[in-house]
Amino acid sequence: MVLAQLGGTISRALQQMSNATIIDEKVLNDCLNEITRALLQSDVQFNLVRDMQKNIKKIVNLDDLAAGHNKRKIIQQAIFNELCKILDPGKPSFTPKKGKTSVIMFVGLQGSGKTTTCTKYAFYHQKKGWKPALVCADTFRAGAFDQLKQNATKAKIPFYGRFSCIPLFVEIDLSCNSYTESDPVRIAVEGVERFKKENCDLIIVDTSGRHKQEAALFEEMRQVSEATKPDLVIFVMDSSIGQAAFDQAQAFKQSVAVGAVIITKMDGHAKGGGALSARAREVEFEQWGRIWSWEKVLVSCISSVASDYGDVHKDDSHNQVAATKSPVIFIGTGEHMDEFEVFDVKPFVSRLLGMGDWSGFMDK
Amino acid sequence: WFSSMFQSIAGKANLQKSDLEPALKALKDGLMTKNVAEEIAEKLCESVAASLEGKRLASFTRISSTVQAAMEEALVRILTPRRSIDILRDVHAAKEQGKPYVVVFVGVNGVGKSTNLAKVAYWLLQHNVNVMMAACDTFRSGAVEQLRTHARRLQIPIFEKGYEKDPAIVAKEAIQEASRNGSDVVLVDTAGRMQDNEPLMRALSKLIYVNSPDLVLFVGEALVGNDAVDQLSKFNQKLGDLSPSPDPRLIDGILLTKFDTIDDKVGAALSMVYISGAPVMFVGCGQSYTDLKKLNVKSIVKTLLK
Ligand SMILES: Nc1nc2c(ncn2[C@@H]2O[C@H](COP(=O)(O)OP(=O)(O)OP(=O)(O)O)[C@@H](O)[C@H]2O)c(=O)[nH]1
Numbered sequence: 001m002v003l004a005q006l007g008g009t010i011s012r013a014l015q016q017m018s019n020a021t022i023i024d025e026k027v028l029n030d031c032l033n034e035i036t037r038a039l040l041q042s043d044v045q046f047n048l049v050r051d052m053q054k055n056i057k058k059i060v061n062l063d064d065l066a067a068g069h070n071k072r073k074i075i076q077q078a079i080f081n082e083l084c085k086i087l088d089p090g091k092p093s094f095t096p097k098k099g100k101t102s103v104i105m106f107v108g109l110q111g112s113g114k115t116t117t118c119t120k121y122a123f124y125h126q127k128k129g130w131k132p133a134l135v136c137a138d139t140f141r142a143g144a145f146d147q148l149k150q151n152a153t154k155a156k157i158p159f160y161g162r163f164s165c166i167p168l169f170v171e172i173d174l175s176c177n178s179y180t181e182s183d184p185v186r187i188a189v190e191g192v193e194r195f196k197k198e199n200c201d202l203i204i205v206d207t208s209g210r211h212k213q214e215a216a217l218f219e220e221m222r223q224v225s226e227a228t229k230p231d232l233v234i235f236v237m238d239s240s241i242g243q244a245a246f247d248q249a250q251a252f253k254q255s256v257a258v259g260a261v262i263i264t265k266m267d268g269h270a271k272g273g274g275a276l277s278a279r280a281r282e283v284e285f286e287q288w289g290r291i292w293s294w295e296k297v298l299v300s301c302i303s304s305v306a307s308d309y310g311d312v313h314k315d316d317s318h319n320q321v322a323a324t325k326s327p328v329i330f331i332g333t334g335e336h337m338d339e340f341e342v343f344d345v346k347p348f349v350s351r352l353l354g355m356g357d358w359s360g361f362m363d364k
Numbered sequence: 365w366f367s368s369m370f371q372s373i374a375g376k377a378n379l380q381k382s383d384l385e386p387a388l389k390a391l392k393d394g395l396m397t398k399n400v401a402e403e404i405a406e407k408l409c410e411s412v413a414a415s416l417e418g419k420r421l422a423s424f425t426r427i428s429s430t431v432q433a434a435m436e437e438a439l440v441r442i443l444t445p446r447r448s449i450d451i452l453r454d455v456h457a458a459k460e461q462g463k464p465y466v467v468v469f470v471g472v473n474g475v476g477k478s479t480n481l482a483k484v485a486y487w488l489l490q491h492n493v494n495v496m497m498a499a500c501d502t503f504r505s506g507a508v509e510q511l512r513t514h515a516r517r518l519q520i521p522i523f524e525k526g527y528e529k530d531p532a533i534v535a536k537e538a539i540q541e542a543s544r545n546g547s548d549v550v551l552v553d554t555a556g557r558m559q560d561n562e563p564l565m566r567a568l569s570k571l572i573y574v575n576s577p578d579l580v581l582f583v584g585e586a587l588v589g590n591d592a593v594d595q596l597s598k599f600n601q602k603l604g605d606l607s608p609s610p611d612p613r614l615i616d617g618i619l620l621t622k623f624d625t626i627d628d629k630v631g632a633a634l635s636m637v638y639i640s641g642a643p644v645m646f647v648g649c650g651q652s653y654t655d656l657k658k659l660n661v662k663s664i665v666k667t668l669l670k
């Protein structure tokens with residue numbers, strides 16, 4: 001066994017509880033422990049899982065439950081609500097409008113899939129009649145502009161950037177440009193200006209990979225954001241990431257206004273082949289075969305979206321939730337341009353818990 | 365759940381499983397917060413329990429410290445390589461036989477194969493070894509230019525044939541070229557691939573079969589969580605199952621990347637070594653050519669148990 005089949009484990013735990021004749025502290029604990037373990041096996045941040053367990057216990061006060069009430073249903077609903085609370089920011093992300101110029105900036109850790117996802121995002125919109133354009137503001141990684149250029153050319157999408165010049169081996173820095181030539185802020189601004197003039201309605205800015213431990217890299221990201229004033233900043237996250245996800249996601253959010261998340265490399269564990277169309281999704285949820293990848297969605301959603309989950313519970317202010325949480329809008333399911341799917345959280349959680357119809361379980 | 369760690373049962377008779385449980389649970393949770401895969405943390409705790417059960421506790425020792433000591437020992441044992449590979453020595457041995465020493469870098473997408481290949485090239489240059497690069501990622505956009513940039517910066521030769529060529533053939537020609545131009549080492553870059561992608565895994569085992577490299581280096585990022593177990597076990601399994609050879613080559617060593625991005629969450633190192641039995645030969649810890657280190661087992665163990 002590698003990753004536990006999270007969905008299966010959770011619904012099995014709930015089922016076991018349903019089989020118990022009386023529901024006491026022990027039955028509840030067993031059920032919660034089983035769920036906790038499943039979440040931990042899937043890289044959900046440790047403290048978050050602890051918090052969630054505590055919160056559910058707080059909500060489900062066994063003594064307070066009047067006899068005759070359906071305890072199982074109450075517990076099941078509490079679990080569902082907690083999962084949704086973590087995953088659902090309660091407010092949709094900024095959605096660009098066709099025909100009206102929007103600037104979208106992509107950020108994320110090194111190698112998470114930004115450059116690939118930029119093209120997928122552009123291609124997705126282009127097929128729907130948009131006029132996208134790509135700007136390469138990664139002046140650091142060797143071959144970054146070639147990569148974006150080759151992708152954009154394949155998709156027939158206009159692009160802007162500079163070829164990395166190749167200085168001789170003088171400094172040990174891996175950056176392929178001299179300092180003045182490599183100002184990503186300037187290139188980003190130039191690209192955005194150009195495509196605004198050309199009436200593109202979706203201007204996508206790709207940036208270098210970075211991590212929170214290097215303050216200068218975060219400062220550079222802040223500057224690119226300040227100079228290009230993006231309508232939406234998208235945080236791109238690799239679905240195989242472990243316990244470091246939480247701190248990194250939080251740090252990105254603290255430096256720039258992350259408005260949405262895209263999770264990549266979902267194909268790592270996909271059992272069934274083929275991309276899902278948005279339409280086919282309801283059907284696919286029925287097929288447990290996809291759970292490997294759906295499980296990864298849940299996990300990455302939790303890590304990336306819920307960085308303020310604990311705090312939210314402390315003051316329970318939902319406005320703050322909406323301000324700081326960012327929904328997962330797409331998932332990447334392969335290296336090719338069209339391996340990209342829209343993502344919705346609610347039907348996903350209900351399927352995960354083995355509850356057919358989720359609408360009855362939602363907090364009103 | 366922490367307070368249970370400090371229970372002292374000095375004077376009690378032989379250790380029972382139930383005595384150990386609270387301390388083991390705390391230890392397992394601790395390992396998982398450090399990003400050790402759940403499955404691995406569980407197995408480790410089981411083996412520590414088995415080693416302690418029935419033993420007598422020395423008087424005035426806490427269960428928690430006994431368990432901790434046993435775990436420390438287990439961790440050191442796992443992380444200390446059983447077979448050590450001395451690349452420089454092997455390079456010289458190959459040179460004496462008049463053959464270039466070939467290293468193939470493999471791994472899933474975006475983990476840092478190409479970048480760390482460049483760092484290894486730099487490290488070899490520092491040791492006066494003639495290095496050549498082979499651009500055998502013929503799939504991902506910009507991959508060839510990326511490697512070419514590094515080759516130019518390091519002023520070393522590169523063998524490239526553009527895109528959409530069979531990488532196994534490109535590697536073969538590169539090695540022939542290396543024999544001609546007197547390169548001591550050929551570093552073969554390959555495209556990233558998901559461990560479940562059968563056609564791509566088949567292509568990789570073909571590349572390895574056709575070229576019988578001296579070292580198959582698995583590149584994995586320290587950021588990876590539970591997937592580490594799946595990545596390494598599947599790479600080994602597929603390289604074995606899909607190879608035409610009756611005695612297929614598997615992963616020889618691990619290059620652990622992005623170590624600078626994880627603070628104290630160093631658990632991926634343990635998961636990878638535990639599941640594959642292969643040693644961590646290099647640790648990538650930044651985006652400069654010099655950011656390549658050796659694994660410090662002591663400090664990893666210390667961090668894991670902190
Ligand atoms: N299998 C798979 N591979 C992906 C997916 N998205 C991206 N990749 C691959 O992941 C690797 C890294 O992707 P990039 O787009 O270069 O990542 P990046 O974030 O731009 O990297 P840096 O610019 O170096 O930080 C490439 O090999 C991509 O082909 C996905 O959804 N599935």
Ligand SMILES: Nc1nc2c(ncn2[C@@H]2O[C@H](COP(=O)(O)OP(=O)(O)OP(=O)(O)O)[C@@H](O)[C@H]2O)c(=O)[nH]1
Pocket residue numbers: 110111141209211471472473474475476477478479480501504507554555556557621622623624625648649650651655
């Ligand atoms: N912080 C940090 N970044 C690294 C390290 N090693 C590589 N990177 C970065 O990770 C990103 C991906 O590196 P690549 O070398 O292109 O990865 P790859 O495995 O060759 O990717 P594909 O060929 O697309 O599968 C780049 O932005 C690198 O600069 C490291 O040790 N630390």
Ligand SMILES: [Mg+2]
Pocket residue numbers: 114115116138141144206207208209
């Ligand atoms: Mg990029």
Ligand SMILES: [Mg+2]
Pocket residue numbers: 477478479501507553554555556
């Ligand atoms: Mg590469």
